[in-house]
Amino acid sequence: MDDDRLYGLLTRMMALSPEGLAGCNALVRSVCARATSLPPLVAQGEPEDDPLLAEFAEQFAVDVSVIGADQRAAFLKAFGDKAFHVATLIFVADFVPRVRAGLTALGFAPVVEPVVWDRDTDPIDLVLNQFVSTVGALRALDPVTTEVIRLRGAGQHDCRLCRSLREGAALDSGRSESLYADIEDYESSVLLDDRHKAALRYVDALIWTPSKIDADVVAGVGAHFTDAEALEITLDVMRNAANKIAVALGADAPRVEEGTERYVLGLDGQPVYG
Incomplete structure (x- = not known):
């Protein structure tokens, strides 16, 4: 891209x-x-x-x-x-x-x-x-990191729709709900690795303290990600945060009442369900 x-x-x-x-x-x-x-x-x-x-x-x-x-x-x-x-x-x-x-x-x-x-x-x-x-069509990042970033944004913005979905390529990589459950308290997780934690610290900075992005957060991104990956993370946070529009308008109803629904991101960056 x-x-x-x-x-x-x-x-x-x-x-x-x-x-x-x-x-x-x-x-x-x-x-x-x-x-x-x-x-x-x-x-x-x-x-x-x-x-x-x-x-x-x-x-x-x-x-x-x-x-x-x-x-x-x-x-x-x-x-x-x-x-x-x-x-x-x-x-x-x-x-x-x-x-x-x-x-x-x-x-x-x-x-x-x-x-x-x-x-x-x-x-x-x-x-x-x-x-x-x-942005959804970008593929510099691996699917699991992309999904971890998405789910962090879903939780921080309390988007019911986003929380009800799971991306298929990440699931096919062997990731589990146990790993995803650790996103809420990622600093203490033994399932999320240092790369994931570095990404999540940056996600949190963009969401909660964008005017004060600490040097150690920046250093963590630089240590674990290429420039292309770092750019994708930044834009992914914004792409995921478009859920704020739905949340604000009360249009974030989950796609399923219980459990989660699988989807995949198509090559065009659009979600494909079912």
Whole structure:
């Protein structure tokens, strides 16, 4: 996969300023930056004065699992058929700065700033179809590490859908639920190896302390992963964190009521069930 294409998708997300939503977009970019103590994405125009949206975006960035039924209902009522679009813009405002911070900490080139605003592209399509599938198609990492990273994000964001799934290639590598159960308290695990733990420390830094990624976390990634693998981990964390949109909107129902369902990531990066 060409790194320029991956970086280009990040730049395109930064350029999003959909028709009629520029003020909302500017507001959530400012709010998410304050919540994560990271530099905000550039925005077109002045932020709208919308306390309800500001509160929702802040909670989305700080801990999406805490968004309650009343707050969700108020957001859905306020934005109606635009709620999914606005939630996706919040995700971009929340997570692209985290990825930029992670790439900077690991010594990668910076993401190029956009030069024109994109008022036409559907943010849902760009994020959930183009970005998610492009990253899902990466294969520098082994399947088990990819799955361990995914399940850590599922737990941290409390995504019921993500927790109900298990990736088939990782299962075929002989991994068990015992290993996956150790992800919650990975530092004390005897089943997860040093490579997994180094990855999980970096995952946690991007999710919880993106403005302060410790040098030992960076060193651990450098000791156990190639540049291609480190880039994939960083983008995998963002790909997995797209579950925050579903969690925020209450659309993260599990695919099965009991146990887990097997799926595989196709060559196109899309999940194949059954």
